[in-house]
Amino acid sequence: MKLIVIGPRGKMGKLITQVAAEREDMELVAGVAPRGRDYIGTDLGQVAMVGRNLNVPVVDDLESVIDSCDVIIDFSTKEMAMEVVDCAVRHKKALVCGTTGFSEEEKKKFQDAAAHIPMLYAANTSKLVNIMNKLLEIVTSSVGDEADIEILEMHDQWKKDAPSGTSKEMGEIMAQAMGKKLDDIAVYGRHGSSPREKGTIGYHSLRAGNIPSSHTVYFGFMGERLEITHHSYNWECFARGACDCAAYLAGKEPGFYTIKDVLNL
Ligand SMILES: NC(=O)C1=CN([C@@H]2O[C@H](COP(=O)(O)OP(=O)(O)OC[C@H]3O[C@@H](n4cnc5c(N)ncnc54)[C@H](OP(=O)(O)O)[C@@H]3O)[C@@H](O)[C@H]2O)C=CC1
Numbered sequence: 001m002k003l004i005v006i007g008p009r010g011k012m013g014k015l016i017t018q019v020a021a022e023r024e025d026m027e028l029v030a031g032v033a034p035r036g037r038d039y040i041g042t043d044l045g046q047v048a049m050v051g052r053n054l055n056v057p058v059v060d061d062l063e064s065v066i067d068s069c070d071v072i073i074d075f076s077t078k079e080m081a082m083e084v085v086d087c088a089v090r091h092k093k094a095l096v097c098g099t100t101g102f103s104e105e106e107k108k109k110f111q112d113a114a115a116h117i118p119m120l121y122a123a124n125t126s127k128l129v130n131i132m133n134k135l136l137e138i139v140t141s142s143v144g145d146e147a148d149i150e151i152l153e154m155h156d157q158w159k160k161d162a163p164s165g166t167s168k169e170m171g172e173i174m175a176q177a178m179g180k181k182l183d184d185i186a187v188y189g190r191h192g193s194s195p196r197e198k199g200t201i202g203y204h205s206l207r208a209g210n211i212p213s214s215h216t217v218y219f220g221f222m223g224e225r226l227e228i229t230h231h232s233y234n235w236e237c238f239a240r241g242a243c244d245c246a247a248y249l250a251g252k253e254p255g256f257y258t259i260k261d262v263l264n265l
Pocket residue numbers: 006007008009010011012013032033034035037075076077078080097098099100101122123124125126161165235238
C-alpha cells in the first residue's frame with residue numbers, strides 16, 4: 001500500500017514514518033509539511049530520521065502528491081486535519097486521522113467524509129488503551145451510578161489540547177454505559193467550595209516534561225476505590241497502531257471505521 005504521512009517531522013509523524021519504512025506491506029510516497037519550512041524538498045527519510053533515504057520528497061502541498069497514494073495518515077493539527085479530510089474526499093483516498101482536539105462540529109466532518117472514502121478516526125491507536133476502554137464499559141455498566149468517576153490524564157508539556165482526545169472518548173464510553181450524554185455530566189477541573197455532584201465525571205489534565213501519555217480512571221466508593229490505568233513509555237505504540245489502521249483500510253469500501261474494527265474488539 002502506498003502511504004502519505006502528514007507532519008513527518010512531528011513527534012508522531014516521525015515515528016509513523018519510521019514504522020511504515022520497516023513494513024513490507026507499505027511504501028511511503030511522500031510526506032506533507034507546513035509551507036515555509038526549511039526541510040521542504042528534502043528526503044522524507046532524512047526529515048523523519050529513518051536512518052536512510054527513502055527517495056521520496058517532503059512537500060508542502062498535499063494536492064500535488066495525493067494521487068500517488070492509497071492511504072493518508074494524519075497526526076498533525078486540527079486545522080491541517082480539516083484540510084486533509086477535504087482533500088482526501090476530493091481525491092477519493094482512504095484516511096486515518098489520529099489528531100485530537102476537535103469540536104463536535106469538526107468531528108462530524110469525518111462522519112460525512114465516510115460516505116465517500118474509507119475513513120478511520122482514532123483518538124488513541126494503542127491496543128491496550130482500547131482494551132482499557134472495554135474495561136471501563138464493563139465497570140461503568142455495573143457500578144457507574146454508584147461511583148464517583150474521575151479521570152486524570154498526563155501528557156507532555158507541548159500537547160496542544162486538554163483534556164486529551166482519549167479521555168474524552170473514555171468519558172463518552174462511560175456516559176453511554178450509564179445512558180447519559182458526556183456533555184451533561186462532565187466537570188472540567190474542580191474549583192471552589194461546592195461538594196462533588198453525584199453522577200458527574202470529573203476531568204483533570206496534567207502537563208509536565210516529556211510524559212508520553214497516562215490515563216487513569218478512578219471509581220470512588222466509600223472506603224474503597226478502583227483505579228484503571230494505562231501508561232505508555234513512549235509514542236511507539238501509537239505509531240504502530242496508526243500503521244495497523246492504515247493497513248486495515250487497504251481495499252475497504254467507503255465507510256466510517258474505528259480502531260475497534262482493526263483490533264476486533
Ligand atoms: N491517536 C493517537 O493515538 C495519538 C494522537 N496524537 C495526536 O496527534 C497530533 C500530533 O501530535 P504530535 O505528533 O505530538 O504533535 P507535533 O507538534 O510534534 O507534530 C505535529 C506536526 O504537524 C505538522 N504540521 C502542522 N501544520 C501542518 C500543516 N499545515 N501541514 C502539514 N503539517 C503540518 C508540524 O510540522 P512542523 O514540525 O514543521 O512544525 C508537525 O510536524 C495531536 O493532535 C495529538 O494529540 C498523538 C499521539 C497519539
